Amino acid sequence: MPRRSRDPAETLAAELRDGHILVVCGSGGVGKTTAAAALGLRASLQGRRVLVCTIDPSRRLATSLGLAQLSGKPRALDLRRFDVARGGALFAMTLDTKSTFDALVERHAPNEAAKKRILENRFYREISAALAGSHEYMAMEKLLDLSADERFDLVVLDTPPTRHALDFLEAPDRLMSFLDTSILRFFLKPYFFAGRLTIKVATRAGAIALKLVDRFLGLDFLRDLSEFFLAFEAMYDGFKERAGKVHALLRDERSAFLLVASPAPAVLGEALYFHRRLEEKGMPLVGVVVNRMHPDPAAHPRAANGKPVRVDSELAGHLMRIVRDQQAVARAEAKSVDRLEVDTGERPLLVPEFEADIHDLRDLKAVGDAIFGALPASGRSRRVSS
Ligand SMILES: Nc1ncnc2c1ncn2[C@@H]1O[C@H](COP(=O)(O)OP(=O)(O)OP(=O)(O)O)[C@@H](O)[C@H]1O
Ligand SMILES: [Mg+2]
Numbered sequence: 463m464p465r466r467s468r469d470p471a472e473t474l475a476a477e478l479r480d481g482h483i484l485v486v487c488g489s490g491g492v493g494k495t496t497a498a499a500a501l502g503l504r505a506s507l508q509g510r511r512v513l514v515c516t517i518d519p520s521r522r523l524a525t526s527l528g529l530a531q532l533s534g535k536p537r538a539l540d541l542r543r544f545d546v547a548r549g550g551a552l553f554a555m556t557l558d559t560k561s562t563f564d565a566l567v568e569r570h571a572p573n574e575a576a577k578k579r580i581l582e583n584r585f586y587r588e589i590s591a592a593l594a595g596s597h598e599y600m601a602m603e604k605l606l607d608l609s610a611d612e613r614f615d616l617v618v619l620d621t622p623p624t625r626h627a628l629d630f631l632e633a634p635d636r637l638m639s640f641l642d643t644s645i646l647r648f649f650l651k652p653y654f655f656a657g658r659l660t661i662k663v664a665t666r667a668g669a670i671a672l673k674l675v676d677r678f679l680g681l682d683f684l685r686d687l688s689e690f691f692l693a694f695e696a697m698y699d700g701f702k703e704r705a706g707k708v709h710a711l712l713r714d715e716r717s718a719f720l721l722v723a724s725p726a727p728a729v730l731g732e733a734l735y736f737h738r739r740l741e742e743k744g745m746p747l748v749g750v751v752v753n754r755m756h757p758d759p760a761a762h763p764r765a766a767n768g769k770p771v772r773v774d775s776e777l778a779g780h781l782m783r784i785v786r787d788q789q790a791v792a793r794a795e796a797k798s799v800d801r802l803e804v805d806t807g808e809r810p811l812l813v814p815e816f817e818a819d820i821h822d823l824r825d826l827k828a829v830g831d832a833i834f835g836a837l838p839a840s841g842r843s844r845r846v847s848s
Pocket of ligand 1: 489490491492493494495496497517518519520621622623753754755813814815816817818819820821
């Protein structure tokens with residue numbers, strides 16, 4: 463993470479200028495994907511070669527990022543309509559959990575036969591997309607690959623909407639412990655080590671468990687399951703080594719986390735929790751963005767174009783009520799954000815609520831402008847302003 467400035471926008475700008483990995487996290491639906499794409503665009507306009515790895519972008523955003531068809535490979539975006547500083551380029555891709563998992567098996571399987579056995583295993587096929595923590599784990603796994611890809615100076619990683627905040631930080635550990643401690647694996651252990659497809663167990667509990675599994679799931683399923691764990695046994699070391707590398711990468715000095723929230727009280731509560739967990743885990747936080755803030759209409763510089771607005775008194779009454787309502791919302795949100803600042807020690811960067819969904823590059827650029835101010839007219843300098 464870059465040296466911290468007193469100005470939070472400058473700290474984040476420095477990360478876009480010098481950082482290597484930026485992980486965007488936050489609760490579901492707050493604007494993580496939008497922020498990841500907007501910041502990636504901003505950095506590329508300022509001359510960096512950026513890859514934004516999104517997870518499940520809205521259809522329209524996917525279209526504007528050139529990802530209308532699901533694409534697990536980086537695609538270059540056409541930035542010709544923008545003033546791009548020399549060298550700047552933007553790539554985008556979506557993370558496809560299943561194919562990442564397959565690639566992982568291909569990498570670590572000890573031989574062709576084992577690889578085939580796992581990839582074609584019915585149990586593997588069922589669970590590889592849904593395995594506890596696999597989605598999050600795959601995001602981390604992919605990040606490791608992308609961090610070594612020399613085409614990109616900066617990789618911005620969007621994170622999945624996890625049910626429990628920050629699940630993905632623990633994903634490598636959780637996947638490992640799922641494989642290590644799975645109750646079925648425990649019962650079936652004698653059976654794996656025998657390595658034969660005969661049902662033989664050493665313990666009484668194992669025998670009972672087997673009977674139950676057989677009754678409810680059938681022996682075919684059991685066979686697939688056993689084979690799966692047997693084949694996985696050989697890949698443990700590879701998995702463990704990669705999990706260790708992910709752990710180190712996330713704590714590297716050129717890696718940083720950005721926390722995205724919205725001003726809704728429940729989301730701010732979760733943001734506090736995220737903040738605490740990032741600190742506990744020693745993850746470098748580069749800033750907090752509060753997205754979808756409602757502006758105070760009275761504070762808006764163009765509220766009346768500087769001129770008195772003439773309206774009849776009934777209309778004026780209605781308008782005043784609307785203005786007051788909006789003001790109340792804006793003030794409550796501002797208060798919540800102040801509290802977040804006190805509780806986290808981070809001054810949040812604010813992004814206003816846009817009139818409609820954010821779905822094209824122009825909108826994404828506007829999000830960057832809201833955080834850092836407009837880019838200088840000629841972007842063809844290598845300087846990054848805040
Ligand atoms: N400031 C904003 N003003 C208006 N609409 C916004 C704003 N920020 C995001 N949106 C819209 O809100 C929706 C959710 O945003 P986004 O997909 O970025 O959230 P997310 O945190 O990635 O969600 P998920 O947790 O489901 O992945 C999108 O349709 C997006 O266009
Ligand atoms: Mg998203």
